[in-house]
Amino acid sequence: MNDSLKTTPLNQWHRSAGANMADFGGFDMPLWYDTGVKNEHLAVLKSAGLFDTSHMACITVLGKDAFDLINSCFTRNIDSLAPGRCVYGAFLDEQGHCIDDAIVYRFSDIRFMVCVNAGMGATIAGHLSEQKGGREADITDLTGKLAKIDIQGKNAARILSGHLKDPDTVFVPMPYFSFKGDIDPDQPGQIFLADGTPILLSRSGYTGEFGFEIFIAPDKVTALWTALLDSGKDAGLTACGLGARDSLRAGACLPLSHQDIGHFPFINHPWDFALPYTEDKTDFTKDFLGADALLSCKDADHTYAFAGDSLRKVNAGENTQVLDADGTVIGRVLTCATDMAVSWSDDAIVSINTPDLAEDVKIKGLACGFVMVDKPLDIGARLTLKEGKRSIPVRTVQDIRPDRTARLAIKNFI
């Protein structure tokens, strides 16, 4: 291992389990375990998967102007965000380019937590400090002080409930993008594991499937990780690496920061919901850093989700080309992953979780991801993705993996 890489508290566990490790955002992280990335991907859709996401970073913002500071920098309007709720969005620079995407958690009117990507704690904390001006807000980068694991999939709540103190009161009610507990043991509203360890439990994740992110002290995370895997084994709970996380998020039409969103205008993409558009989409409901640049930019490229005709793919990146139906080069491929749980059936994508799937449908997997092109396209537009001698036929789509569970009511899963 490259000595300059950072590790999470679970690094030794990953290595002992024989994980295929790689550098991700400066961290030595598991790509997949012996189970293999295909089985890990399918485990999340059939039962549940457990992910080490401790490489992500958290920042707290505290003070009477904390709300105003975040709302002036974040692409979501957190005016309507109630305490105990969290929301996905992005931090932009003055040009409207994405510095990083994030989830903002609201504890109270004066206390917030921001969860960002690996290695981005200092960057976003620094950005908020720069934007603070005369506002009263204390910004604290918690990089390395919190661990996080995500349990994702339809059995997540059932497996987790055996490890919680009072699971019945924790889970009901617990809507999508809400959270319970705290990262500071001195605050009210704590929730605990059965052994008394405090956690912050968030009903979110980045797989498109039902589940939770669990924030916990670094010295407590390995015990929880091994206990969950042990108790969930019979139900099919599987340790999953970043390979499965990537293919699951691509199938769920979610962007990877610094790849699908990054140093280009955060607009004309499938993530309109992450911008505070007015109903007619001609303006924003609030002012925020980057808003003027987005509203005035006329020639920004367009990002679309695509699905391949089969599971054949290209290696995404600078060496790729996107050709339209006339054979004109119009852009490049941002992400190209394989969602092994989907296939085309007539003109619709079906998944292994699609109800009443016809018996003759054989799920073989599809290439999917995002392309960035220099002109607007219709959904269903035929494209060719090229990389070197390889070319694959794809089409733009509104969505990729159907019948996802992330938004379904928790009562379906307990």
Add this chain to the structure above:
Amino acid sequence: MKALDELNFPEDVKYTKDHEWAKTDGDTITIGLSDYAQDQLGEIVFVELPEEGDTFDQGDEFGSVESVKAVSEIYLPISGEIVAVNEDLEDAPELVNNDCYAGGWLVKIKPEDMSEMDSLMDQGAYLDMLKG
């Protein structure tokens, strides 16, 4: 990723720097991917192979393997004509992971010049290369 001593490198095949193996079988040569290559790639979900009768020079790209993670080109260890392709891989590409030196073979070729086999690495030289 497995440690080298957990991987299998048989003595009766020759290896290339691109991690293919080649084995003489009468007057044909069978080609496949080494245990190291399949372990690095992860689960293989698609194998693209040439047609019987296609000819290639030593080191030419003759197909590709796709894992969930990436697409990788595969190169022919010695010049020759493709005389057989492993059709089992169409429905079971995972054979390359599970049985890379037997059921997961890729193609058989009729070599142009059998002496090109001498330019390939034996087990010891290949292991030395992997150990860096």
